Amino acid sequence: MAKLITREEQQEQYTWDLTTIFDSDEAYEEAFKELETYLGKEEQFKGHLKDSSDTLYQALFLDSEIDEKLGKVYVYAHLKHDQDTANDKYAGYEAKAATLANKFASAWSFILPELMSIDEATLNEFVASNDNLKRYQFDIEKLNKKRPHILSDKEEKILAEAGEALQTPSNVFGMFNNADLEFKPAVDKDGNEHELTQGTYTKLLESEDRILRKSAYDNVYDAYGSHNNTLTATLSGKVKTAIFSSKVRQYQSAREQALSNNFIPEEVYDNLIETVHKYLPLLHRYTELRKELLGLDEMHMYDMYTPLVKNSSFEMPYEEAKDWMVKALQPMGKEYIEVVEEGLNNRWVDVYENKGKRSGGYSSGAHLTNPFILLNWSDSISDLFTLIHEFGHSAHSYFSRKHQQSNESDYSIFVAEVASTTNEALLSEYMDKNLEDPEKRKYLLNQELERFRATLFRQTMFAEFEYLIHKIVEDGEPLTSERLNTEYAELNKKYFGDSVVTDDNISKEWSRIPHFYYNFYVYQYATGYSAAQALSKQILDEGEPAVKRYINEFLKAGSSDYPIEVLKKAGVDMTSKQPIEEAMEVFEQKLNAFEKLVKEN
Numbered sequence: 001m002a003k004l005i006t007r008e009e010q011q012e013q014y015t016w017d018l019t020t021i022f023d024s025d026e027a028y029e030e031a032f033k034e035l036e037t038y039l040g041k042e043e044q045f046k047g048h049l050k051d052s053s054d055t056l057y058q059a060l061f062l063d064s065e066i067d068e069k070l071g072k073v074y075v076y077a078h079l080k081h082d083q084d085t086a087n088d089k090y091a092g093y094e095a096k097a098a099t100l101a102n103k104f105a106s107a108w109s110f111i112l113p114e115l116m117s118i119d120e121a122t123l124n125e126f127v128a129s130n131d132n133l134k135r136y137q138f139d140i141e142k143l144n145k146k147r148p149h150i151l152s153d154k155e156e157k158i159l160a161e162a163g164e165a166l167q168t169p170s171n172v173f174g175m176f177n178n179a180d181l182e183f184k185p186a187v188d189k190d191g192n193e194h195e196l197t198q199g200t201y202t203k204l205l206e207s208e209d210r211i212l213r214k215s216a217y218d219n220v221y222d223a224y225g226s227h228n229n230t231l232t233a234t235l236s237g238k239v240k241t242a243i244f245s246s247k248v249r250q251y252q253s254a255r256e257q258a259l260s261n262n263f264i265p266e267e268v269y270d271n272l273i274e275t276v277h278k279y280l281p282l283l284h285r286y287t288e289l290r291k292e293l294l295g296l297d298e299m300h301m302y303d304m305y306t307p308l309v310k311n312s313s314f315e316m317p318y319e320e321a322k323d324w325m326v327k328a329l330q331p332m333g334k335e336y337i338e339v340v341e342e343g344l345n346n347r348w349v350d351v352y353e354n355k356g357k358r359s360g361g362y363s364s365g366a367h368l369t370n371p372f373i374l375l376n377w378s379d380s381i382s383d384l385f386t387l388i389h390e391f392g393h394s395a396h397s398y399f400s401r402k403h404q405q406s407n408e409s410d411y412s413i414f415v416a417e418v419a420s421t422t423n424e425a426l427l428s429e430y431m432d433k434n435l436e437d438p439e440k441r442k443y444l445l446n447q448e449l450e451r452f453r454a455t456l457f458r459q460t461m462f463a464e465f466e467y468l469i470h471k472i473v474e475d476g477e478p479l480t481s482e483r484l485n486t487e488y489a490e491l492n493k494k495y496f497g498d499s500v501v502t503d504d505n506i507s508k509e510w511s512r513i514p515h516f517y518y519n520f521y522v523y524q525y526a527t528g529y530s531a532a533q534a535l536s537k538q539i540l541d542e543g544e545p546a547v548k549r550y551i552n553e554f555l556k557a558g559s560s561d562y563p564i565e566v567l568k569k570a571g572v573d574m575t576s577k578q579p580i581e582e583a584m585e586v587f588e589q590k591l592n593a594f595e596k597l598v599k600e601n
Helices: 025-036 041-045 053-083 088-107 111-117 120-129 131-145 153-166 168-180 201-205 210-225 228-248 254-260 266-278 280-294 318-328 334-345 381-403 418-434 438-474 481-496 506-512 523-542 544-555 563-570 578-600
Strands: 362-364 372-374
Touching (some): 025 053, 025 088, 053 088, 053 120, 053 131, 053 372, 111 131, 111 153, 153 228, 210 228, 228 254, 228 481, 228 506, 254 438, 266 280, 266 523, 266 578, 280 438, 280 481, 318 334, 318 418, 334 544, 362 381, 372 381, 381 418, 381 544, 418 438, 418 544, 438 481, 438 578, 481 506, 523 544, 544 563
Antiparallel strands (some): 362 372
16 A cells, blocks of 8 residues: 655645745735734724715725635635645634634625615616726626515514524434434445445445445445434425525525525426436436346346446546546637646646545635645546546636626536536547547446436436425425335336336435435536536537637626526526437437447447
8 A cells, every 4th residue: 555645745746836826824824914904994884885876886895805805815724724634734724714704704794784775776876876886786686686585674683593593404414414323334245344434335335246235225224214204304394494484585485595596497497307307218228228237137226336337447647637638628729728728737736645635626716816626636537537627617717707806706506517517528528539448438438327327317306306395395295204205216216217126225315315405406416417518519519609608608707697697698598498408418329329339349
């Protein structure tokens, strides 16, 4: 086993360059002290936002200025900490930065209710009469759209006071799921025990050892099943909390309220479910193929994760991966490639693992910094997909920050995964056409089919279940454990087909899904994936016109328009079924290619 190097032993060229934020820790500390002097400056505006358009502008501008400075300070602190979490100095930096952020959030908490106290006509008049306020015109427009659902000051205060109590179902589930729940060890075909945790479960399901897969599966659902009534109560409590909020704020349903946060029409949700239903025969075809290739008389859900093609010889060194990425992204054109090369050449990426480094991968940064990418490279093909995924996020952030002011440079969660997944789709197409080894092509196609299964199909099933359980309560019916188990089992059968046994264990899967506590969040995985597949297809089919739309109307847009409109301008109308249809066409093409390869070899 190779010894893990320390941070100091890392080669500089493979670490991110944080001197582009602050050239030293001393410079960071000076910036932190200077930022602290901004605390209290908000007092001059309290109770005075309605005095004049200029007063309103000065308050909003100061708020933006603080956000920009705070972004730099916080990003430097958290990146320094993540590169070596055992370093107490940088742990302190991040903790102090988080505390300062909370102080500013508290100090400026007056701004939203005070803005809402100004009538809409006055706000519109302020914007019309003051050119400086044009910067905040769209922010004010969105604020005005939410007016029908804002309560009186007294009522809002009561709801705020009740906020912590209303989070109890989610908090109880989180504590139970992450801290209290324990599983018996999984046992393999040779009788050896394997530690079973939330983190190891999926890895065990990917094992070639079917005895081990079944043991892990049974032990997980034995544990959740023994608390079936308790978990019914926590999920029911979360659903009732969402419905309570929607009624109090005068929405037609909990789903309408949740989607309104990003101004998403409910037809987007319905179109997703209806279109995926239409294409379920394709998923059934895939599950039948999986059963055949695994040589099983009876296939269970614990057989759905083990790879059909092994990747033991598919190594991917970092330098080789960079070459694959740049070539795969060539259809995006010169402007995009220049950003990618700038990131590769100017140390946006922290590549290799070291002692204490945070695990996983992400893209980070702030309005006044370049993007930064954290990786933990292990020379696997999945590392390449992580690299191009995070560069998708980074390029999106780079373009939006360069072309939008700070109050509109962040993008909505509804579109957050589109740019990253578009990059993955382009890489998948390029590698499929340029890999000479049929085994590697089969492996990649299998992985791509699995991404469709897990993201587009399974997340849509989750979305349908979430909508269903809210409708049950909104219609005045109780959510019992029997009802939840039955409804979930029927959906699982509907989505995965007759090739997969719907056993008693899988009927309880709903009880271990944390996303059901996120209030209609999960559908966005499927819509974002669909949009990305449609966009990548347009880029490859149309070339430059599609690329221009994608970069100019989507990547550079930030939050300067509603997310639905941003995507529409890029060429994807998520209020229609077409993007999901196009994504399904891609799935069918990959399924056809995979079937052909496995029959030939």
